Amino acid sequence: MNVTPLTRRPLGCLKATLRQARQQNMVFARHMATETAQARTPLPPPEHNFFPLQDRKTKTLRTAFAVYPSTVASGSKSLAPPPTNALQSLHEAQIKKMDPTGARTALFAKTREAAKVGDVLMVTHRRGGEPFAGVLLSIRRRGIDTAILLRNHLGKVGVEMWFKVYNKNVAGIEIVKRRPKRARRARLTYMRQPKHDMGSVEDLVFAWKRSRKVFSSGKAAAGAAAAKKAAAGKKK
């Protein structure tokens, strides 16, 4: 009788069991979730509906699958779809941050009092420099990225500038002169043509500044004069 296979077998068994144990060990190390779920009470089977699949020809039930509701994940935890107007909410939050008083929003809102295309506006920069005045050609409404286009003539050359309404570099926006009649276009690009060009708004701005001096108190006027002087000094 051949004895060797019998003597070999136990060793082989041990080897196989050891290998299995090693693999098992790997499997358990892999699933971190098994560790967490260990001590918890088991859940009832998850709630679901059946989705039947029909046979196309006979119109009878072919098979069916359990379909879990999309709002349920991992036990009782619910999965809510995210808000659809996330971008709008983000815009609102940003605007609130950049314009706490709501003055800039009101200035370009679609109301009677707000600035309209065709009005002459003046924009003051935060870092000083000459304020830029011009006729409002268009308002690009993009939430926090809302911008206005002003056109003026500087030294007989047409100049257009875009300003981001909510940018901190824009210190202030003032209405110099309102257009007497509502413009019948949203964008007054035709004002670039020589026939319709408004030319320089310098005289309008000058008149407006003078009228402000008259109506405002002496202190403010003195302050304005001082500011003008300072600006002039900077220029030098």
Added chain:
Amino acid sequence: MAPRLPARCWQQLALRPSTATTALLLPSSAAASPLQQQQLAQQPTTLPYTQHRTVKTGWSTLPARGAKPQRFNQVTSGLPALTTGPAAALRRKERTTPVRAGVLAVKKGMTVFMGRTGARIACTVLQLDRVQTVLNKTRSRHGYWAVQVGMGERQPGNVGAPLLGYYEAKGMAPKEVLAEFRVRDESGLLPVGVQLMPDWFHVGQRVDVRGICKGKGFAGGMKRHGFSGQEASHGNSKNHRTIGSVGPSQGSGSRVLPGKKMPGRMGGHRVTVQNLPVLMVDNDLGILVVKGCVAGPKGSVIQVQDACKKDPPPQDFIEKTRKLLEERFPEAEAHLQAARQRHLELKEARREKRIAELISEGVKGAEEHADAIEEILAASANERPAELEQTQPL
């Protein structure tokens, strides 16, 4: 050391003893009888003493019988590690494979971030819609480490039967999109069924963003590759936007070289934008805001993962996000096991054409299920200490 002799050698020798040995053993005068010779042959003989050992005298360079084969091509043979093959490929890609899985998102559009100092940063808003982990892919089973992630919701009527079975076994609703994210090793795998929220990333970290860019259809050379086109005048006729020469003529083979840029389909391929900084994460809105632009139209599906060319996020942040997942979804594994159990039963029922009865009866046997799960958990709990004991000495 002389190698051990195979049996066939010394058996042959024993049967035909050399004259030298007999001469030594026997007196020269007496002639060896046939009987004596037979006895001699039966005696166990060792190697005969010879001056020169050759193959003829039983010398062999063969390995011993029953010895393990020489492992000349194995890891243990001292050869350098292979530079090809699955293991080598994984090793090679290890550094550029992110540590953590990524998420799927929908491109909502672009906007700007206004800074306090007047800075204006263009950014893209990505929204995460019920992003869940669906499957872990492992080295031993699939050949690499990866996490399959699903996003959104799909009507069951728009899902085929095989996928319905897949989601049934996962215990989750059919997802709109599935994608997998390679991870560096097993530590990157996640529990199945948990939701990944925007706080999976932190503000300031760099991410790689993948999307499918807008298709432009069949485009000419000017649009597709930025060729200059041809002149408007100087005798040019009806060839203003065509490409010019496609290569030299005779002497250079009179052929078009492979890879020559020509008109053709443009766009509609996958584009990766690397190292985009994360500007904002918001769990309530479910949004992730990254700096700059991302390929694809609004509403397209975007893959976001830790940047592969930057350091992974700090270890404490990684641990924090893992802990958050466990806190938010402590029942994930139990839920998955329950769903699997249910799936196996339903599968059996489908095979045996009992599914119609099951539907008419409604969802039944909840208590039995609970008992079954309890048994499974108890069994696994019992196995665990035994295994731990086994592993600790090792």
